[in-house]
Amino acid sequence: MPHHLLGIIDPEVDFSVHNFVHHALLAADAIVQKNQLPIIAGGSNSFIQALLNNDTELPSKYECCFLWMDLAIPFLHSYMSRRVAQMVDNGLMEEAKIFFDPEIRDYDNGIKHSIGVPEMDEFFRSEGLVDGETRTKLLKAAIDEIKMNTCKLACRQVLKILRMREEFGWQIHRLNATEVFLQHGGDANEAWEKLVLEPSMNIVARFICKENIDLKPTAYEQLV
Incomplete structure (x- = not known):
């Protein structure tokens, strides 16, 4: 899977929210033109919020599906x-x-x-x-x-996600990966597939294909 917006900015240069929105929109459009699915992974929540702000083109052009992989704070x-x-x-x-x-x-x-x-x-x-x-x-x-x-920073990011849910009404699918980090070896791999990978694929499949897929309530939590 090709990655975009990596290594395009000099480390000494400021990369503003405006810069990110500009480059991200160009990349998303280019991906869609190839009949592929754009995935925004990680990064600052402030950047993601700005990209999906009503002042930008993205919300008017594309539907969005939000996945949030979370851990219990102590872990x-x-x-x-x-x-x-x-x-x-x-x-x-x-x-x-x-x-x-x-x-x-x-x-x-x-x-x-x-x-x-x-x-x-x-x-x-x-x-x-x-x-x-x-x-x-x-x-x-x-x-x-x-x-x-x-x-x-991690705590601020979590609070920012919760604020985005409250202020913008985003439907955010929370994937609790705590159990994955409690396991080791093969058990950790099994927990990852059961609690993160499989629910994520089902959520995305339902989003893309509008399929009525039943998800186990213990596997994820939809924040609305």
Whole structure:
């Protein structure tokens, strides 16, 4: 499946909501012209809200189906903490340092505004100025701050989804994936297929084909 709008913007350049709406509409139209289904995956809820605002072309041209894969908050925070640790192991520090400038503290533009970059500032500035023990403490503090800010962002995203439901009346299908993260190995794969994949495919099939497919109430929750 081809992906769109990846790698099209310089990391140093601000990518506004207006920019996203413009590029997303062009991509959606191009996909539909090929008789394919556009899928908007992930991203900022503010961007999605702007794309589906009545001021844009998309709501007047296309029907929309909303799928929301959710986790219970404690599991969501635990997963994100592990994910941040994994990102550190995979080179987060080296990637963030590319955007570090010892002369200025400007983290308001482009990718520098993203979680994972400004939190590392003090650690990078301490290089060659403090002992190893202090550096270790500064690194731990930076990683802890990244984890905290990531969890705060997740909570804001959930609240934003609920507000979009209330303010705009969107019918949002909530897929509870908590059980998937409680399982391991083959059991996790089975839970994923039962609680996320199968209900998602059924919801989309019903949306596209207008089929009257009965969904198990335990598999998903429709927020109306």
